[in-house]
Amino acid sequence: MSTSLNDTALDRAVALAIAIRSRLRILLAQKGTLGLAMQRAQKITLGEMRESGLTRLIVYCGDCRCAHSVLIDAGRWGDDVRLSDLEPKFTRQACRHRGSDIRPLFEQARMGT
Structure with missing residues (x-):
């Protein structure tokens, strides 16, 4: 029984992390900074x-x-x-x-x- 409780808690934690990541992407896209956040910094020539x-x-x-x-x-x-x-x-x-x-x-x- 404790295994199913741990699995359920883990499933909830994963779902929460995915929801937070999705919300962050939406906020960054609305501010127009998603592309900047996803790119690597330009290095020297x-x-x-x-x-x-x-x-x-x-x-x-x-x-x-x-x-x-x-x-x-x-x-x-x-x-x-x-x-x-x-x-x-x-x-x-x-x-x-x-x-x-x-x-x-x-x-x-x-x-x-």
Whole structure:
């Protein structure tokens, strides 16, 4: 009997969470901020990155369970391309996850030079 009570309480909690999420979406849509809330922030352009002396990128797989990364040269893209524009275009071959987190690669300083 306690199992059915726990299941009922869980069902109510899930229904309440869904109702709150739906109401929040309605409120955001009415204020015109739903699109802003759902978008990722725009990152810097490759031109801005190159002005800082950085030329390479580190691309992390977007799947939090994968945790793989790769280093690439940013020379193949123009200065006007944003890092956030590139993120959805990468697909990890091993796990087949589409999407990534891309950041400039800050190389370690060499000692004594």
